[in-house]
Amino acid sequence: MKVKSDKVAAGCLTSGKEYTVLSKGDRDAVITNDLGKQWIIKLVGDCPNLHPNASWTIIKDSIDDATPEEWAEVAKKLREEKDEVLYREVVPDSDKEVDSPVHYNTGAVECIEAISSTLSGEEFRGYLRGNMIKYAWRCMYKGKTKQDLEKCRWYLDKLINSL
Numbered sequence: 001m002k003v004k005s006d007k008v009a010a011g012c013l014t015s016g017k018e019y020t021v022l023s024k025g026d027r028d029a030v031i032t033n034d035l036g037k038q039w040i041i042k043l044v045g046d047c048p049n050l051h052p053n054a055s056w057t058i059i060k061d062s063i064d065d066a067t068p069e070e071w072a073e074v075a076k077k078l079r080e081e082k083d084e085v086l087y088r089e090v091v092p093d094s095d096k097e098v099d100s101p102v103h104y105n106t107g108a109v110e111c112i113e114a115i116s117s118t119l120s121g122e123e124f125r126g127y128l129r130g131n132m133i134k135y136a137w138r139c140m141y142k143g144k145t146k147q148d149l150e151k152c153r154w155y156l157d158k159l160i161n162s163l
Contacts, residue, residue: 003029005047007054012037018059029056098150112158121162128159 002018012033013019019031022038033039041047047054116124132155139148 001029002059003031003041003043003056004059005050005054005056007051012039013050098147098154125159125162128155128162131155132159 001021001024003021004016004018005013006016008015008017012035014034017034019033022030022032024030024043027044028040028042031039031041041050041056043056043058045055047056115127119127132152135148135152135155139145139152142148
């Protein structure tokens with residue numbers, strides 16, 4: 001969660017700047033001010049230590065910050081719309097799920113290529129080995145044993161080709 005105020009008068013806080021909440025109670029929260037010190041702020045009511053009649057705006061930057069009412073509103077909209085796209089069952093092509101999953105190909109380059117280009121050769125080979133271990137380790141527990149072992153083999157082939 002982040003907060004900001006538009007009436008900050010204290011010299012260690014900036015007007016309009018977003019501050020990350022470190023901890024939060026019902027009426028107050030702790031942030032780190034511009035001087036790197038922890039600062040207690042009131043989330044409810046006036047904040048006279050900032051400026052007369054000042055208060056903080058809570059910025060929702062996480063689904064964890066949504067209220068039960070907001071969740072209910074979203075659920076209501078989903079039920080009302082009944083859009084085919086929302087409710088269509090997607091049956092993935094098994095080979096494509098292993099070799100080139102859609103969720104890794106949403107940008108201009110495939111995710112694995114972006115990872116490879118940001119790591120050294122040694123780091124990338126370590127990444128490939130780690131993924132081999134991950135897929136082999138949990139293959140019996142996810143309900144997709146064959147697919148996970150195929151993914152393990154895919155990372156092994158990628159590792160062999162990187163040598």
